[in-house]
Amino acid sequence: MTLLVVDIGNTTTKVGAWEAGAVRAVSVSPTREVATLIAGVSQLMAAADVAGASDFQVALCSVVPAAERAWLEWAEQEGRGVFVVRGDTPTPLVNRYRVPARLGGDRLGAAVGAFRRFGAPAIVASLGTVVVVDAVSPAREFLGGAIWVGMATGFATLAERTAALPQVSAEAPSTPIGADTESCIHVGASYGTAALVEGLAARMREVVGEGAPLAVTGGDAELISFYLKAEHQVVPALTLEGIGSVWEHNHRKADEDR
Helix, strand or coil, X not given: CEEEEEEECXXXXXXXXXXXXXXXXXXXXXXXXXXXXXXXXXHHHHHHCCCCCCXXXXXXXXXXXXXXXXXXXXXXXXXXXXXXXXXXXXXXXXXXXXXXXXXXXXXXXXXXXXXXXXXXXXXXXEECCEEEEEEECCCCEEEEEEEEECHHHHHHHHHHHCCCCCCCCCCCCCCCCCCCHHHHHHHHHHHHHHHHHHHHHHHHHHHHCCCCCEEEECCCHHHHHCCCCCCCEECXXXXXXXXXXXXXXXXXXXXXXX
């Protein structure tokens, strides 16, 4: 049986085919184009070259309620079982978040993905619409972390809230000193986001251990990776891997309880 793992983000939705403990293929589409993305599920399964592609269930996490509802409705119509990863879903980690129900399932999924790859402790930075840096303790605890503005959000906010600064999009600057307004914004976004991630990771290592590996994921991960001096590993499908692991954890537990 193949599991369709879905990470519904504010900007993009990632869909992967999870089989035998690995993500076999990934499709990325704008979250607003839910209908188009769902229509491409069969193509994704074919691209993954998975056996029995007609026999699959769905596991997802979402930060966009409307898109989540669309997926749930589609799954019901197709007769597919759906498992939703939320902040209070049981995982291989002990959840120390103050109010687990208010924790994004994507954050928990990414943390589980990092734990699965690197063990504990671990630090995971998700770089997308927002920047999220979370920590896993040596005792296999999800501790929480930090949230701040992502690059695209920052660009849009500057253009909207200032009279003189232009709207720009992500671009990789070649020097840490911008020579005009646009390049100054690019420097602030790229070098600044890298400094934010490194600074938060360093502070969190003071708590969880200096040897904690840093996993980086999200839409801006590849761009920011170039500017990170700290040792790290880019894992594009980290949250999808975590969703698959959480699904397996809960279904294994259910089988043991029978």
